[in-house]
Each structure stands twice: as structure tokens, then as C-alpha cells.
Amino acid sequence: MPELSGIGVGRGIAAGPVARMSPPPPAPADEASERSAAAETERVQKAVAEVAAELEARGRTAGGMARDVLEAQAMMAQDPTLHEAVATRLQAGKTGEYAVHEAFAEFRATLEELGGYLGERASDLSDVSQRVIASLRGLPAPGVPDPGHPFILVAEDLAPADTALLNLDQVQALVTIQGGPTSHTAILAREKSITAIVGVAEAASLTEGQQVIVDAGAGAVITEPTQEQLDEAQARRAAHAAQAEAPITPGALADGTAVPLLANLGSAKSTEKAVALGAEGVGLFRTEFLFLSADEAPSVEEQREAYQSVLEAFPGQKVVVRALDAGADKPLSFLNDAPEENPALGLRGLRALMANEQILRDQLTALAQAQESTEADVWVMAPMVSTVEEAEAFTALAKEHGLATAGVMVEVPSIALMADELLSRTDFASIGTNDLTQYTMAADRLLGSVASLQDPWHPAVLRLIREVGAAGIASGKPVGVCGEAAADPLLAVVLVGLGVNTLSMSPAALAEVRAELKLHTLEQARGIAAAALTAATAGQARETAQQAAQDAVQDTVQPAVPH
Numbered sequence: 001m002p003e004l005s006g007i008g009v010g011r012g013i014a015a016g017p018v019a020r021m022s023p024p025p026p027a028p029a030d031e032a033s034e035r036s037a038a039a040e041t042e043r044v045q046k047a048v049a050e051v052a053a054e055l056e057a058r059g060r061t062a063g064g065m066a067r068d069v070l071e072a073q074a075m076m077a078q079d080p081t082l083h084e085a086v087a088t089r090l091q092a093g094k095t096g097e098y099a100v101h102e103a104f105a106e107f108r109a110t111l112e113e114l115g116g117y118l119g120e121r122a123s124d125l126s127d128v129s130q131r132v133i134a135s136l137r138g139l140p141a142p143g144v145p146d147p148g149h150p151f152i153l154v155a156e157d158l159a160p161a162d163t164a165l166l167n168l169d170q171v172q173a174l175v176t177i178q179g180g181p182t183s184h185t186a187i188l189a190r191e192k193s194i195t196a197i198v199g200v201a202e203a204a205s206l207t208e209g210q211q212v213i214v215d216a217g218a219g220a221v222i223t224e225p226t227q228e229q230l231d232e233a234q235a236r237r238a239a240h241a242a243q244a245e246a247p248i249t250p251g252a253l254a255d256g257t258a259v260p261l262l263a264n265l266g267s268a269k270s271t272e273k274a275v276a277l278g279a280e281g282v283g284l285f286r287t288e289f290l291f292l293s294a295d296e297a298p299s300v301e302e303q304r305e306a307y308q309s310v311l312e313a314f315p316g317q318k319v320v321v322r323a324l325d326a327g328a329d330k331p332l333s334f335l336n337d338a339p340e341e342n343p344a345l346g347l348r349g350l351r352a353l354m355a356n357e358q359i360l361r362d363q364l365t366a367l368a369q370a371q372e373s374t375e376a377d378v379w380v381m382a383p384m385v386s387t388v389e390e391a392e393a394f395t396a397l398a399k400e401h402g403l404a405t406a407g408v409m410v411e412v413p414s415i416a417l418m419a420d421e422l423l424s425r426t427d428f429a430s431i432g433t434n435d436l437t438q439y440t441m442a443a444d445r446l447l448g449s450v451a452s453l454q455d456p457w458h459p460a461v462l463r464l465i466r467e468v469g470a471a472g473i474a475s476g477k478p479v480g481v482c483g484e485a486a487a488d489p490l491l492a493v494v495l496v497g498l499g500v501n502t503l504s505m506s507p508a509a510l511a512e513v514r515a516e517l518k519l520h521t522l523e524q525a526r527g528i529a530a531a532a533l534t535a536a537t538a539g540q541a542r543e544t545a546q547q548a549a550q551d552a553v554q555d556t557v558q559p560a561v562p563h
């Protein structure tokens, strides 16, 4: 039973036949057609009609937002301006493929120049053009396949729109060649509870229709499963589904040690889901959504309203609000429009806020006002902090605005190493493992080519977390984790073993983490963490922790002294 390995997202398991994402057809050459213009026109019209009908049919099956997107694409395929542009080229003797390719590309460039909503639709136009060209050539449509039965989707990577539109009755699991644990595909898969393994370099060898088991917990794609393995996978799938239905209890270890499980929220829209899935508060409220689509900072009143709607959903519970984290992957022209060679190392996060202090002051004012009219326990924290002076300055400013609990994110190795000094100057620390991994490993979190380095299991990252956990225990100040690492059930246990008190994650991950914590005592979690720390590589840390966790669970189930 050969296996391919990658980075599993969550603990799901699924089995089924592979269906590969078809690559886009190669661009057609500028050649004269051997057919008459009339014959080419007929071919193109037929292909366009087929593509439009297929997109509409898919929209009807998918429903909801996907239906609107697909119907808009079907309309694009039939746009009269485009048809005129294609017809002109056919009259000039071009092939149908080339006429479609060139006319759609021209139309796309016009849309991109217009910008705004139409500009955003430009890439949809390329998708339609590729579908028509594939149809003219008699090739399968590019994009997510539709074999008519449940399947395991194998792709180089998925565009966010592809992931968002997946038909989850058909797609049993996702395997991508590219991508790391914090890639968009992994984050979206986690959010939608799709069984997924990303960064499977050898997935290119999987063939259409081949039976595989995708075991996300083990990060393995089993390529020639035996009947016994298929039965076991089926049983584990049923158990996993039952776990999602398990009663919601507060996060705690087997010995009753409380580990509050909090939600990461990206906007006010997801509060309901977080509450329904049992979030005991919010460990990271990302406020960027208010700023990113704007040309200038939103007013204090606009901000107050948005913050209030989140705070109201958590009366009596903790809500950790992060000050604006702009720069690098989230550029904001009104905050910093200077070109930077290395924006991830530039004026981002708290650095950008300190350079535009009024924007930070307005945000703190809005938050303090929102706090006054709700019963949530509001904590505020700063992103991308590198020095204790920065932490001190932010904490003082937050208190000046009437926010009693102020802390910082630990995302830069320098501040992790200074955790003891940090915690003597601020109220709490929250470890952002996505950026902490990026900066520790010097690997851009958005770059597929270095995704394998972007692994929070790396012992270098774990050693830094140990520093922060130890400083938290020594000072009695709370230390949380709000990066994607907290959503990996076994890594969550390791984090608690390293001294972390709370875990914050996408709400979809709460059930799995809750179930895993219940299997281990604090002493065992410390043992599993100590085992992971002995490793030399990320892979070894994961394996060593898995072994230590299994041994610990067996010791608990089988008492050492038989009766």
C-alpha cells in the first residue's frame, strides 16, 4: 500500500476514485483556418452554446452564490460585443480557437482597465474562453471536473473561487500539489470542513479513476488500499462525522484543565457560526475587512458599529480585537504607499499604525465606545510587534483610550525571545503562528515554492513558543495562540503542553480540537510537547508527537497494574 505524503488539513478521512483538475488548454497559434468562415462560425456558435448551457446547469445544481457566479459567466459567453469581435476575426480567415482566444483576451484587457467590479470579473472571462477553446478541440472543460459521481479532487492548486464553489456532495476530499498549511486552499478547506491534504508533491502521479484513501490526520494519500483499509477508512469517516455532532462542552483536557476554545473572526458575518459551534469567545477579531476595500480609513462611527455587532454576540465572554494589520499581503495605500522591496519586512502591522498614529487612535476610540454599550470582555492587541518598546507604547495608548486589557501578538522571533520582558510590560500575549513561522523560517507564507518550510511543527518554531509559554507561566499572564497551528488537533495539545492557555481558530476546527484535548491530561500534553521538542525536523516533530500521544492514550486505556 504505497503512500504519498503531504500536509493534512484537520483529521478527516475519505476514499474514492481520483478525478483530476483539467489544466487549461495551451493557447492556440495564430494560423489561417482550413475551413470556410461560415464553417468556423458554426463551430464557434455550437461550442459557445454548449459552454453556456453547461455553466447554467452547474449553477442550478450548486444553487446559492455559486449559481449567480455561474450564470454571470454563462451570460459573458454569449455577450454580443464579444461575438462581433470573434466574427471579425473569423471573416479574416482565423481559426475558431484563435478568434475566441484573441477576442476574449482583448475584452479582458478592456475590463481590467475599467477596474472595480468589472475588473474583478476579468479572470472569469479567461475561464469562459478556455472552456470554449477546450470544447472546440474536443477536450474536457478546464477546472473542477464533474464525473457524475463522488470523487477525490486532485489539482495543482485551487483558486479561492474554485474552492468556494466546490460541490461538497461530490468532492469527498481534496489533494493539491502546491500549498502549505496557511495557504488559501488550506484555510478555505478548513473553513468548509473539507478533508484535504496540501503540498503533496507526488500527487502528479495519481491517475484518473484510481482508488485512493485520503487520510488528513496522517497527511497520507494511500494509493493501493486493501479492502481492510477501505473498511477502516469508512469506519473512521463515520466516527469523524459523529465527532462533529458531539455535544458542545467548554474546551478542557482529560484531567479537567480548562483550555478555552475561541474563534478567529474575519468580519461580523461569521459570529453566528462561531457561537453555534461553541466558541467560548473570540481570540482574534481581524479588523482589516473594514479598511481593505476603502480609499481612506473608515470613520470612528462606522468602526464602532462594526465592532459593536461582534461584541454583542459574546456577552460576558472575551473578545480579543486586533488593531489594523495592514501592509505586506494586505496593502493599504492611505497607510503606506512607499514602494518596498520586501513588504513583509517593511512598514506593516503596528509599525504602520505608529507612523499614522491618528488612525490607531481612532480605532481605539471606536473600540472603547463599542465596549461601553456591550457586556463583552474586550481585549485589544497589536500585530507585528518586534520590540518591547513598541509593546509598551501600544499598551499605554490602549489604556489612555480606556481599554483595560492590552497585549500584543507574538509573530516575530525577536519578541518571542524577549517574552519575559514583554509580559512584564503588557497584559497578555497571543502567538500568531502563521507569521511566526514565516519569519522564523524566512519563508514567504504566500509563496508556493517555499510552502514546505511554512510548517509550524518545525522545532525552531516550537522552541520559540516554549519561551513564550514559559514566560506566561512564570508571570501568571495569559498566553494564547491564534494562528492556524491552533486548528491542528495534535499541535493544539503540544501548544497546551508548552504553556499556552487558550486556543483560537476557524470555528470549523473547534469540534476536532475539543475532541483531541479531551484525550490527554496536562501531564501527558507536557510529555507530548517535550517529545516533539527533541525532534530535528518538522516531520520528525509531528511523528514523535503522534507516537507519544498514542502511547499516552494506550497507557490511560490499559492500566499498568492489571486487576
Ligand SMILES: C=C(OP(=O)(O)O)C(=O)O
Residues within 6 Å of the ligand: 284, 286, 325, 411, 431, 432, 433, 434, 435, 436, 482, 483, 484
Ligand atoms: C493569526 C495571525 O495573523 P494573520 O494570519 O492575520 O497574519 C498569524 O500570523 O498567525
Ligand SMILES: [Mg+2]
Residues within 6 Å of the ligand: 383, 411, 432, 434, 435
Ligand atoms: Mg499575522
